[in-house]
Amino acid sequence: MQCKQRHVKCDEGKPSCGNCAQTNRACSFLRMLPSIPTSLATNTGIPGSGTYRSSRHNSISPAIYSKSGPPTPASAVSSAASPSCITLTSKDTAAAATAEPIPPPIDIDAKLFSQYNANPTPEFNLADLSMMHNWSTETSLTLSSTPEVQQVWARTVVQFALQHRFLLHGVLAISALHVAYTRPSSTKEYRELVDYAAQHQTIAVSLFQRALASPTAGGQRDALFVLSVLISVIAIATLRDEISDAMEIDIITTRASGAAIMDCKWIRLSRGILVLNQEHLEDLARGPVGLLVRSDVVLEHGKWKDKDLADDLRHLQRLWHGDEPLTGIEGLEEISAADREVFDEAYVALISTRSKATEYMHALQPGPGPSTAQSHLRGGTTASKPSVDSRVLAEVFVWLIRIPLEYIELLERQHPIALIILAHYAALLGKECATWWSEKSAYMIIRRVWVVLDERLRKWIESPMADVRRANG
Known part of the structure; x- marks a missing residue:
């Protein structure tokens, strides 16, 4: 260590100790920080690392916390459900981006910096930053066809995510699935992105359950509602992998063993979301995420009956x-x-x-x-x-x-x-x-x-x- 070689007392501050910071030396603690994953540096255009590619549709290969076979996101919760008004849809992101004026800047929470100064070693890495960027510019625009609602997903949800880690991990999980399912460059990258999503989903659910047990003020109910919606979306999204794997199972053997041919936990999961949020829907509708709950559409009941049933x-x-x-x-x-x-x-x-x-x-x-x-x-x-x-x-x-x-x-x-x-x-x-x-x-x-x-x-x-x-x- 630099301080030991110079025979001075080290305060072991991170990312650089006080002595090295004052003398502008390369602190040994800097070598303890996470390195930039090669695939991330190559695919997201990190200046000075790998090959720089400018297209915003290039694939992203994030670093994975663990390759030990994490649980699938859909199985991370035993129960949860879908509120009566969830505004989630698909949309042309390019058209939506050009149609809307530049929004005002996001409010910066000063507590973020006090927390950073108290513990400057980063919990998140460049892979996470790339997924957050993808959420703000791409994924959020696919969750609604209404520009005003897209703004809630892209901006309001990000603000809540910065204040509540359970939501931040949920946002990273669904952003990674969006990249995996829409523009993977290889089977390996697809698997890495899905594993990455499962890791963040597991963390999000753990923190989510803890937050439910000890609710606090400061918009936590809004953040819990948003994450519950994302959990339901992830549960449905990841069925494609679970059922695809199950298709390889011999049906006769499965029936004989008494095992379930089709896992239905995602249905109970979706129902559970309503249970978690039903008593708070009116308050949510009046709050910052109200556009995700309420509907102002007037229907002419009976005018458009489905007469074309197969x-x-x-x-x-x-x-x-x-x-x-x-x-x-x-x-x-x-x-x-x-x-x-x-x-x-x-x-x-x-x-x-x-x-x-x-x-x-x-x-x-x-x-x-x-x-x-x-x-x-x-x-x-x-x-x-x-x-x-x-x-x-x-x-x-x-x-x-x-x-x-x-x-x-x-x-x-x-x-x-x-x-x-x-x-x-x-x-x-x-x-x-x-x-x-x-x-x-x-x-x-x-x-x-x-x-x-x-x-x-x-x-x-x-x-x-x-x-x-x-x-x-």
Whole structure:
């Protein structure tokens, strides 16, 4: 050490001790700071490190805390749910960025600097900074189609994240997933980004649970609400990886072992968010994140009914009301009256959700008819990622709240009818409300249900499977 070689007492201050700072020497403690990851320096254009590339769409390879196989984000929480108004959608980020005037500067919290002076060794690194930059300039713009709401995600949420570490880790997690799912340069980078997201998700959830146990003032309720929404989004987004891995499992072996063919924890997770926030929704609606909660859209109920249901969905109730012979199909030979009632409730909720989503689509977009409105609604982004208005997707999320708990229990027991209803819901989530974080997961759900269903039942999800085939070209 420099001080030891010079025979002077060292105060061991970081990042540089006091003696070295005063004499402008290279302090030994500087060598203890995290180094710049090679892939990050190369891909994000760090001046003087690697190859500088200026395109903002270049891939980012962050450093990973650990390569020891972290838990998937969706499994990090045992329960959580979707509030009745979540404004999350897909949007053309370039068009949105040019349409809005330059916003005022973000308020700087002086406490950040006092905390830094007390402990200048950084908790976060350049990979984290790159993910925060991606959040502010890219990811936040994909979570709503409304410029005012985009500003809440890009600016207000960042301010809360700087004050509440649980939200900061959540923002970093979903930003990394956004990069992984939209522009990875290699399989290795994809895996690194997903692992990075899982690490930050785990930390976010741990801090989240601690904050719930000891609530404080200073906007913590707003930050907790935002993170609960992000947790739900991450749970759905990461289904694409979990179900893809599960597709390799031998179905016969899985059934014989009694293991679940499809994990449904993400549904309970989404429902739980409403439980956490329901009593605070009115206060949240009046606060700085109010635009994420309230809706000012006026609907003309009944004007835009969905008259174009596919035959398999329109006649689906016949499956559990005796019109369809079910002899020899496991689980369907005898359906109790109670189960029939549960399936009816889930089915009616699904049809209502489709109808309400259609009403919102037409109320929010100009045009004389469905084709004009839907064309306008989906024409604002790239060909592979259509645009969906915030309230439309929020309505689709509400189905997870409308379904009875008994339906979820039947789904967890892998009841064929429950799986068929889920496949039709996934079609709504994947086709009508496609986003970078929901589309592929939705289609993976449909494929999984198709694989596990008895061949005689597959005709009941033919229209969802047709959507999957079209998406896959």
